[in-house]
Amino acid sequence: MADTAAQTDTRVPTVIADGVHVIYKVHGAGARKGGATAALSRVFSRKAPPGIKEVHAVKGVTFTAYKGEAIGLIGSNGSGKSTLLAAIAGLQPVARGRIYSHGQPSLLGVNAALMNDLTGERNVVLGGLAMGMSKQQIRERYQDIVDFSGINEKGDFISLPMRTYSSGMGARLRFSIAAAKDHDVLMIDEALATGDAAFQRRSQARIEELRQHAGTVFLVSHGINTVRETCDRAIWLEAGVLRMDGPSAEVCDAYEAFTAGR
Numbered sequence: 001m002a003d004t005a006a007q008t009d010t011r012v013p014t015v016i017a018d019g020v021h022v023i024y025k026v027h028g029a030g031a032r033k034g035g036a037t038a039a040l041s042r043v044f045s046r047k048a049p050p051g052i053k054e055v056h057a058v059k060g061v062t063f064t065a066y067k068g069e070a071i072g073l074i075g076s077n078g079s080g081k082s083t084l085l086a087a088i089a090g091l092q093p094v095a096r097g098r099i100y101s102h103g104q105p106s107l108l109g110v111n112a113a114l115m116n117d118l119t120g121e122r123n124v125v126l127g128g129l130a131m132g133m134s135k136q137q138i139r140e141r142y143q144d145i146v147d148f149s150g151i152n153e154k155g156d157f158i159s160l161p162m163r164t165y166s167s168g169m170g171a172r173l174r175f176s177i178a179a180a181k182d183h184d185v186l187m188i189d190e191a192l193a194t195g196d197a198a199f200q201r202r203s204q205a206r207i208e209e210l211r212q213h214a215g216t217v218f219l220v221s222h223g224i225n226t227v228r229e230t231c232d233r234a235i236w237l238e239a240g241v242l243r244m245d246g247p248s249a250e251v252c253d254a255y256e257a258f259t260a261g262r
């Protein structure tokens with residue numbers, strides 16, 4: 001129908017993965033590495049070192065993500081979800097195929113590499129600067145970031161070094177910093193699983209906002225219900241291969257039927 005065609009035309013692609021393969025090279029797997037002399041002689045003879053094992057983590061994945069979509073990545077352990085996100089973020093080289101993206105995709109939890117010895121306060125500033133925010137923007141959003149994280153609910157933790165935080169508190173601060181900016185493409189790896197129920201509700205609402213304001217959100221989660229509730233589309237990877245891509249309810253149903261049968 002003409003209507004459908006018109007709708008399709010107005011969608012703006014944000015990430016295009018075209019036959020993407022990611023292969024990890026694991027050094028020193030199995031065989032002995034040998035000493036410095038052996039390594040040096042390998043350098044001169046240009047021979048591949050012994051014991052390099054390849055892990056083919058993502059196998060020919062193709063999809064297009066559009067502006068305004070929230071896409072859940074699901075699949076069994078080790079199916080390649082985190083690897084695919086790292087490749088989209090440009091943190092993991094692609095062995096074959098190509099990834100095109102609009103703007104710089106931000107991978108939550110990795111891009112915001114916070115410093116344990118600095119206070120939460122300093123980390124908010126550094127994290128904001130690292131994401132390209134100006135000092136003025138950070139000053140304006142500082143209180144919102146701290147309030148959103150809930151770090152100060154049980155005392156003045158924001159002025160303490162991050163090493164004094166629990167892992168949940170650290171993850172919440174990371175999420176809050178990353179979520180303070182409107183990203184073209186925001187990728188969240190299990191971040192929602194870390195906070196308590198109240199924080200999870202806040203982050204779901206923020207994801208919804210980010211989606212409306214601009215970008216595309218990718219969410220890797222083992223909580224199939226989180227994907228059902230937060231995402232409108234889901235991509236199911238199994239052993240590195242894209243098994244299904246479609247409305248999240250349908251894909252989650254199929255995935256659950258698959259896991260129930262195993």
Ligand SMILES: Nc1ncnc2c1ncn2[C@@H]1O[C@H](COP(=O)(O)OP(=O)(O)OP(=O)(O)O)[C@@H](O)[C@H]1O
Pocket residue numbers: 024025026055056057075076077078079080081082083084
């Ligand atoms: N740094 C690495 N070096 C070598 N192999 C790796 C590395 N990271 C992941 N792998 C392998 O790549 C495959 C995909 O892993 P990945 O972490 O992407 O899967 P995942 O679907 O995110 O898993 P999970 O659900 O357990 O988090 C696995 O076989 C894993 O062992």
